[in-house]
Amino acid sequence: MNLNGHVAIPDDVRQALGLHPGDIVSFERSDAGVRLVKGEEPAAQTFEDRLARARALSAPLPLGMSTDEYMAWIREPLE
Secondary structure, eight states, X not given: OOTTOOOOOOHHHHHHHTOOTXXXXXXXXXXXXXXXXXXXXXXXXXXXXXXXXHHHHTOOOGGGOOHHHHHHHHTSOOO
8 A cells, every 4th residue: 555545456366356447446344354345335234333333434634633734744745
């Protein structure tokens, strides 16, 4: 995974799922781990599912940074 959170999907996995550039994929978390799913993001089925998704999306920035500090940090040149 790169600094922007982009993930490279290995060629054999792309072929097995029939993935092509521009296809939509999502990651589903469970107690067993994470799995890659082809297609539209699944709709939350319950209030608890929606709440868990909202909490995951609103996680704090890494290292206790403010938004401005984080933006400056990710824009720094790679060394």
